[in-house]
Amino acid sequence: MTSPAKFRKDKEIVAEYETQVKEVRAQLVEQLKCLDQQCELRVQLLQDLQDFFRKKAEIEVDYSRNLEKLAERFLTKTRSTKDHLLKKEHSILSPVNCWNLLLLQVKRESRDHATLSDLYLNNIIPRFAQISEDSGRLFKKSKEVGVQLQEDLMKVLNELYTVMKTYHMYNTDSINAESKLKDAEKQEEKQMGRSGRQQDDRQTPRSPDTLTSIKTDEKPVRRSSVKKIEKMKEKRQAKYTENKLKAIKARNEYLLALEATNSCVFKYYIHDLSDIIDCCDLGYHASLQRALRTYLSAEQNVETSKHSGLETLEGAAESLEANGDKQKLMETYNNVFCPPARFDFQSHMGDTMGVMCAQQPLEVELLQRCQQLQSRLSTLKIENEEVKKTMEATLSTIQDMVTVEDYDVSECFHHSNSMESVKSTFSESYLSKPSLAKRRANQQETEQFYFTKLKEFLEGRNLITKLEAKHDLIDKTLEESQKTDCCLSSGRRNSAVRKQESGEAIPLMVKSCIRFISRHGLQHEGIFRVSGSQVEVNDIKNAFERGEDPLAGDQNDHDMDSIAGVLKLYFRGLDHALFPKEVFHDLISCVSMESLHERAVHIKKVLQSLPSKTLIIMRYLFAFLNHLSQYSEENMMDPYNLAICFGPTLMSVPEGNDQVSCQAHVNELIKTIIIHHNTIFPGLQDLQGPIYTIPGSRDDCCDSPHCEPPLVEEPAPETVSVRQNSEDVTVALTV
Structure with missing residues (x-):
């Protein structure tokens, strides 16, 4: 029961x-x-x-x-x-x-x-x-x-x-039914135990009259009881099978x-x-x-x-x-x-x-x-x-x-000058x-x-x-x-891929653009909202694809809006959006939560299923966007404005959904991640890889007294291969 x-x-x-x-x-x-x-x-x-x-x-x-x-x-x-x-x-x-x-x-x-x-x-x-x-x-x-x-x-x-x-x-x-079946099995085991004891009694020497009396009394009783228990067990086994189905x-x-x-x-x-x-x-x-x-x-x-x-x-x-x-x-x-x-x-x-x-x-x-x-x-x-x-x-x-x-x-x-009505x-x-x-x-x-x-x-x-x-x-x-066997094999391969991805660093194009903007563009009005020169954007992008870093050093001779355009172009050109479509519905459902903390906890739970490399890039990017939003009084880009710029780039709305209503939810989601990135993404102890940090003020690296250049905390150096725009470019990065 x-x-x-x-x-x-x-x-x-x-x-x-x-x-x-x-x-x-x-x-x-x-x-x-x-x-x-x-x-x-x-x-x-x-x-x-x-x-x-x-x-x-x-x-x-x-x-x-x-x-x-x-x-x-x-x-x-x-x-x-x-x-x-x-x-x-x-x-x-x-x-x-x-x-x-x-x-x-x-x-x-x-x-x-x-x-x-x-x-x-x-x-x-x-x-x-x-x-x-x-x-x-x-x-x-x-x-x-x-x-x-x-x-x-x-x-x-x-x-x-x-x-x-x-x-x-x-x-x-x-x-x-399962409980009743177990009871019947226990009764059967108990009856079998009695039969064993009776067998032992038969093997004990007894007088002919006594032996005849025991056989006469016990044999009918034992056979009837065993058959009855067996029938009950079969009946309960059938009942259990039927109820289980x-x-x-x-x-x-x-x-x-x-x-x-x-x-x-x-x-x-x-x-x-x-x-x-x-x-x-x-x-x-x-x-x-x-x-x-x-x-x-x-x-x-x-x-x-x-x-x-x-x-x-x-x-x-x-x-x-x-x-x-x-x-x-x-x-x-x-x-x-x-x-x-x-x-x-x-x-x-x-x-x-x-x-x-x-x-x-x-x-x-x-x-x-x-x-x-x-x-x-x-x-x-x-x-x-x-x-x-x-x-x-x-x-x-x-x-x-x-x-x-x-x-x-x-x-x-036509006749407004007339005195007539x-x-x-x-x-x-x-x-x-x-x-x-x-x-x-x-x-x-x-x-x-x-x-x-x-x-x-x-x-x-x-x-x-x-x-x-x-x-x-x-x-x-x-x-x-x-396809159970095939899935198990595929699971082992995916596990190996995730281990390999967890050792990769931030793509050079992303790292260099963020470093440049952090040093020279935190107070640039309309950053990521104003379009830059398409010619300069293409030149910088092509240089990165050749394995070069056109933004290395402290030169500030590039158009800031063009640098921002290169960063957005990188994420827009990915074969798959940074936020996979598989988690779209789970992420969007958090927008209905009134508590921003509950939203952040829900987002963190959903993102845990993503590969380590993706989480490292997300953590680095959103830490930078949060830092950039702190200068919204100068650059006019608060978290919501940044979410409007990056929402369509980072998370595409799946086909078959209303683009207008879904995009509003996407913008709200990206804004939440920018504000609560520390709660959502794991720290360096839980996820090894580059992390965007804001060190003490260094005037020699920044044109503005408010600008603090980002650094990368590095556990160990190694050379990794970074894929950019469908071409393999081997870049020596410190990870």
């Missing part, structure tokens, strides 16, 4: 799983709240814009003075808002940036009151009202899709819970469901959330751009002397871009939109085998199931691709509808009731069809993700089962 301690352990496992699911559910609720806040901010912004232009149209007497008061009114409102989230949005989103620039431009305006009043009342304000209505409608539909996806996700988590409980139940039955199958089903659940969770956070935000923003930025361009056209035709101020606002309107705002939003709320840590296998009752079992008789069953999954996936992918093409074509149609270039109002000013014929043509009703009906019908296809596509992609996860796990299990 199951002991009380094991029962308590089982309850703890279930409680831990329920806690993790509870955290995910809370995160899902916060996501919807966050999207609700975005909609409210958007509606409020559009309402402010409508109020602004309505007030502006009423100003005809003492225009400049009243216009200044109007601008100050809204600027003060923006500065004095008590809503923390609203302040956050005001600092990052491109529509809000346009709004702020518009208010600054208002202070410089002097306009034709009649024409502008007509345009404000009959053109721009109705546009904002239309945008507000469209945004509310699209947000409502997007939220419905989001709620449905969240329900599907929770359904997957509940299915995982059911499968886990089934696995626990069958494993418990298997343990109980059920437990193994249940564990396999649990592992399959676990893999599918993790894939669905990652897909939801990386793909689905991004798609939902795109739907919320559908047409909003383009429509707002059209309204602002209408205003710009009117201003440019009134007075050409205002071009400098209007060009600034036009640049802000051009920068209205949904993907950019989506990235900023996800960076601001990275704890909400970052995928959680993967669900780990929860072993039960000491069952530490956390992988699928492909032994007979399960191998044939798994192979058949793998083939069935492959066949179904092929059909589903073809169907979902067709749905995707239809959805993309519909989306293109909607984008064409909201990007119509109808913001030019120059015709309204100016009436905008453009406003009439754009907002005429028959034309507007037809266009809006067509747009709404297209939107409805798009959301239908979007739901169908997301559901299909969800099913494909689940089936692919199961198929890949089964396929991997079958391959590993068939």
Whole structure:
């Protein structure tokens, strides 16, 4: 029977799983709240814009003075808002940036009151009202899709819970059956011992009458008891075999469901959330751009002397871009939109085998199931691709509808010198009731069809993700089962390679560039952000490839931005990024952790699996970047700015993931590593190799009193071979 301690352990496992699911559910609720806040901010912004232009149209007497008061009114409102989230949005989103620039431009305006009043009342304000209505409608539909996806996700988590409980139940039955079998074996051994003692008694000389009595009494009893015990043992052996097989199958089903659940969770956070935000923003930025361009056209035709101020606002309107705002939003709320840590296998009752079992008789069953999954996936992918093409074509149609270039109002000013009342014929043509009703009906019908296809596509992609996860796990299990000997041999070879790599030093190109920048460029403004001379970059790179060190000595006759470009070019030219794609998802999952210390510990744990040579280069590079960030007041490169420069170079986003949302997480990850490099990377005692250090001040090695040149702590000299740009260059380095 199951002991009380094991029962308590089982309850703890279930409680831990329920806690993790509870955290995910809370995160899902916060996501919807966050999207609700975005909609409210958007509606409020559009309402402010409508109020602004309505007030502006009423100003005809003492225009400049009243216009200044109007601008100050809204600027003060923006500065004095008590809503923390609203302040956050005001600092990052491109529509809000346009709004702020518009208010600054208002202070410089002097306009034709009649024409502008007509345009404000009959053109721009109705546009904002239309945008507000469209945004509310699209947000409502997007939220419905989001709620449905969240329900599907929770359904997957509940299915995982059911499968886990089934696995626990069958494993418990298997343990109980094993215990009963052992009891039967003990009884059999005990009975066999009695038989032996009876045999000894027979060998003892006895009288004929006594011997006859013993044989008569003991023989039937012994044979009946032995047969009974043997039958009981056979029965319990069969029961144990049956329960053990059920437990193994249940564990396999649990592992399959676990893999599918993790894939669905990652897909939801990386793909689905991004798609939902795109739907919320559908047409909003383009429509707002059209309204602002209408205003710009009117201003440019009134007075050409205002071009400098209007060009600034036009640049802000051009920068209205949904993907950019989506990235900023996800960076601001990275704890909400970052995928959680993967669900780990929860072993039960000491069952530490956390992988699928492909032994007979399960191998044939798994192979058949793998083939069935492959066949179904092929059909589903073809169907979902067709749905995707239809959805993309519909989306293109909607984008064409909201990007119509109808913001030019120059015709309204052809007779602006006339004393007659100016009436905008453009406003009439754009907002005429028959034309507007037809266009809006067509747009709404297209939107409805798009959301239908979007739901169908997301559901299909969800099913494909689940089936692919199961198929890949089964396929991997079958391959590993068939190639065990080959894997063992390969493991020995990889171990030898890792030992060899652990003795290699920092590549000469990396070491020399970092040394040069540390001596002469710590205070260079825009280092790694400003591009250098491509000719000089190529010359320095070619010199390194020939085995030379063009940066040796204390000469400072090289362009600092070119040296920085050479260092970035080295890492960008590697066959494989410094951070392998295999650890991408594990590293990205830490961004959701609020505690920076917890992030650093998680990153350290993930990076432990990398080769020693890679860790040595990482340790050296990030120590240098941390040192460089300490001079951010002079060079304008704090850890986040450096992360933006090095993130795409050091860690590429795997194909099939949303580049915008993933890149925001990558930048946050690189920033964390720069700040906490001492916690993440092992010291010299744990990892032998070059280490970037900052010694005492040495004025003869540095042009700046703040600059301290890096040194390399060296345990022993030896010659190593460094591969650069696919060519072997033997360089004598002190390691």
